[in-house]
Amino acid sequence: MKHLLQTLLGSISQGIYLLDEDGRVCLYNDRLCELLDIPRSFLDSHPTLAEMNAFQMQRGDFGKDANLVDDHARQYVLAGGKGPIPTHFLRLTRAGLTLEVRSRQLPNGGMVRTFSDVSDYVQAEAGRKRANELLYATQAIAEMGGWEIDYLNHQVTWTDGVYRIFDTTAQSFQPTLESTRKLFTPEALLIVDASYNDSQTQPKTHEFEIEMITLTGRHIWVHSRGTSVWSEGRIIKRTAIVQDITRRKQTELALRDSEARWKLALESVGDGVWDLQVQTGEEYLSPQLLRMYGYAEGELPTEMGEMDMRTHPEDLAKMQHDRQAHLDGHSSTYSNEHRVRCKDGNWKWVHSRGMVISRDAQGRPLRMIGTHTDITERKTAEALIWQQAHFDILTGLPNRRMMQERLAQELKKCRRDNLQLAVLFIDLDHFKEVNDTLGHDQGDTLLMEAARRIQACLREVDTVARMGGDEFIVIITELSDAAHLQTILPKLLNTLSASFQLGHDQVYVSASVGVTVYPIDGHTIEDLFKNADQALYVAKDAGRNRFSFFTPALQKAARERAQLMSDLRTALVAQEFRVVFQPIVELATGAIHKAEALVRWLHPIRGLISPAAFIPVAESSGLIVEIGEWVFAQAARQVKHWRKTLHPQFQISVNKSPVQFENPNPKHTSWIEQLNELGLPGDSIVVEITEGLLLSTSGGVLDQLLSLRDEGINVSLDDFGTGYSSLSYLQRFDIDFVKIDQSFVRQLVAGSTDLALCQAIIAMAHALGMKVIAEGVETELQRDLLAAAGCDYGQGYLFSRPVAAEEFEALFSPSISGN
Incomplete structure (x- = not known):
């Protein structure tokens, strides 16, 4: 024994x-x-x-x-x-x-x-709590009967299971706060009332086993577990699952009185027991094991094949292999996790353990005993945690982690089979405008539809993943020739540039795509990602709604851009920036009462660096905020001096990047306050903005523009005609000056389309009470045509290049119309 x-x-x-x-x-x-x-x-x-x-x-x-x-x-x-x-x-x-x-x-x-x-359970429980509150509720509530108490509305709600537990029906008994108290024994009432009156800790969950009385007078044991909602020190709602555990309690009592200590030990851990006669295939299944799968004693034949038939097809071979390995003596114990179909058709995960306890003289197994442990909750939690760790919640696409795992596998396959693959970085153009204008819910709808469209362009063997925001990655596998991409890429651009129906709104976006190919461009995931990102940058910089392939030149440009950004971070402290001024000439008189402040970077090694090279880098890195503040401070001091020495109404225009509007530094003194400290009025400064800023729906941007207007600071719209401007924007933001882009001025001749466009812009601006400045004036013919069209001011190399303040003062005269 x-x-x-x-x-x-x-x-x-x-x-x-x-x-x-x-x-x-x-x-x-x-x-x-x-x-x-x-x-x-x-x-x-x-x-x-x-x-x-x-x-x-x-x-x-x-x-x-x-x-x-x-x-x-x-x-x-x-x-x-x-x-x-x-x-x-x-x-x-x-x-x-x-x-x-x-x-x-x-x-x-x-x-x-x-x-x-x-x-494992503790770790899984912690993971479930972090992963999802709903998962916690699912695990906290068993599948028996639901009991909800709404104290605000004095309502008690039972599910059918609770009526059955208490030997009654919904037609025979109406549960209320008062009528249900008779179901509790005095001891049970003490336990329940104590949980309601714990206003000090206000526990959000409860779990207890209590003795209760059914409507027929039968005493039962109930396990209650659930959640409570507290408000101002009292419970306002409690939701619980109650389970009739009378049989378990009776079993525990019987076991305590049993002399079979081994049975007591097994039942105390709650596992189902099985006992297999190996040679005959006869298998005893304990009542606990049968209940685990929803069966009563005697419902299943006592044959080993019965449980095998109920094992999930995907798990059966491994389970049988592990069991046979132990029967053959290849393992000290049998252990396997698999799914078993319950009586109600649902699948339950179990951990089956066992051991051969007797063999014959030839070593053949005779008897094997073991247990089944229900691990469904742990497996469910693991599956959910894995899902959330590998897939995007919004679109259901693989996330970055999952995509990297797949890419690693595809790279191994390419090396083995001598194939190529392509990595595509896709960024939706103008998605931010849609998100800001229509809201995040509509933005999410657009992202889900974009994900669907991208998938529709690909084969089943390809992978699309969402990286976050409006960024997607595509892996095109099994490429025998990179030329195949020339079919897929236009298809992607076309489908993403088609209209999106978001509720009652029809919107348009497009896509920029960066492409890199293995093994031509790189061999590692890191290299391919870096290459695709560089190609994407080029596609966006070239005007968007296009694709760009990675080239070694892009890699060189990326390194140079990174070095430029590194040098920019120290340039301001090292005093490498200079402010130059270009005169803005009144075309009717030739007088100079205005100038535009422009920044120049004198690099200690590379010399003078073009603003076209470093301004985009400064904007993308956010450094433009500090640089812009420094330029304004220089311009403000200079306009104060020139108002004393050149003209009392002198104005200096200062460019302000959209980045400065969108990401202001709260530690900086506002421009208005700086002007006040210098004793300057608001109209001493003109703030030049780009047309794209007018599309911003940010309340902060609008407030800043209105604040400038209220303080008398003029606003000039730069590069007019090249962006998205409309009359409604011009009226909404009280623009003072419109600057005609130099692309319209460069080819200006009598009778040209450009001249007609300039005349239209001038007429429109004057009708709206604005003045017009023409940029890029380089010839006397251009100046004369613009003056004849009624243009107010001109700016360009005809009058002067941007120069230092000392050179600018030498240019000053009542008229330079002949220069």
Whole structure:
């Protein structure tokens, strides 16, 4: 009998030891030695509980002052196992495992104690809580009957399961706050009322087992678990799942009275037990195991094949292989995780463990016993955590992590089969405008539709992933020739430039695509990503709605851009920037009362760097904010000087980047305050903005523009005619000056289309109360044609290049119309 018991103990997943009536260890299993790291030689000496405790305490197993043990059991451990025995507590091991310790005294005065490794469960539970609140609710509520109490509306709601538990029906009984109190025993009412009255800690969850009385007078045990909503110190709603655990309670009582200590040990851990006669295939399934799958005793034939038939097809081969390997003696124990179909058709994940306990003289297995442990909740949590870790929640596409894993596999395949693949970086153009104008919900709808369109352009073997925001990555696999991309890329551009119907709104975006090819451009994921990103940058910089292939020249340009950004970060501190001024001439008189402040960068090694080269880099990095502030400060001081020495109404125009409007530095003194400190009026400065800024729906941008107007600072619209301007924008923002872009002036001759456009712009601006400045005036003919068209001001090399302040003062005269 003892050998059988020892064999049974060896098949279960928990560590266990039994104390005899003298309080000494009489039985234990190998799992106990593994979990507690206690040598068999020590246990074979039949130590007492106090000796066991002292052995572990001396090694520091319980931590300093037993801090690795649950609070309620700490004093028991520190007392060497003396005093009331806690039936259940958690402890940590030095190896980092979380063990659930359960103790139960036996009728003969002995005790059984089990140790369960719940580390995976604890970790999965923490992951589930972080991953999703809904997952927590799903695990916190069992599938029995639902009981909800709404204290604000004085309503009690039961599901059909609760009516069945209490031997009644919805037609026979109306649950209310008052009528349901008679279902509780006095002891149960004390427990429940205490949970309602705990206004100090206001627990959001509850779990207890209580004795209750059905409508027919039958006493039952109920397990209740659920959540509570508190408001101003009282519960306003409680939602719970109640489960009739009467049979389990009765079983526990019967087990406590049973002399079969091994059965008590097995049932105490809650696993279902199976007992297989290997040669005949006859298999005994315990009532607990049958209930686990929704069956009653006697419902299933006692044949091994019955459970195999209910094993998931995807798991069956592995399960049978692992079981046979143990039967053949290739493994010390049998262990396998698989899915079993329940009576209701649902699948339940179980961990099956077992061991052959007898063999014949030839070594053939005769009898094998084991257990089934329900691990469905853990598997569900793991699956959800994996899903959320690898897929984008909004679009359902693979995320960056999943995409990198797939790309790594595809690269291995390409190396093996000598194939090519392409990586595409896709960025939606103007998505921000849609998001800002129509809201994030419509923006999300657009992203989901864009994801669908991209997938529709690809083959099943290709992969599209969302990187976040409006960025997607596509992997085109099994390329025998990169020329195949010339078919896919235009298709992608066309489908993404077609209209998107977002509710009642029809919007248009486009896409910029950066393309790199393995192995032509690179061999590693990092290199391919870097190359595709550089190609994408070129596509966007070239006007968007296009694709660009990576070339070595792009790599060189990217390195130069990175070096430029690095140098920019120190240029302001090193005083490498200079401000120059270009006169703005009144065409009717030739007078100069205005100038535009322009920044120049004198690099200590590379010399003078064009603004066209460093301004985009400064904007993309955000450094333009600091540079712009410095330029304004220089211009403000200069206009104060020139108002004294050149003209009392002198104005200087200062360019302000959209980045400065969108990302102002709150530590900077506002431009208006700086002018006030210098004693300058607002009209001493003109702020030049671009047409794209007028499309911004940001409240901060609008407030800044209106604030400039209120303080008298003029606003000039730069490069007019090349962007998105409309009359409504011009009226909305009170523009003072319109600057005709030099592209209209460059080819200006009598009778030309450009002249007609300039005349139209001038007429429109004057009708709206604005003045006009023509940029890029380089010839006397251009000046004369513009003056004849009524243009107010001219700016360009005909009058002067941008020059330092000292040279500018030398240009000043009442008229330079002949220069």
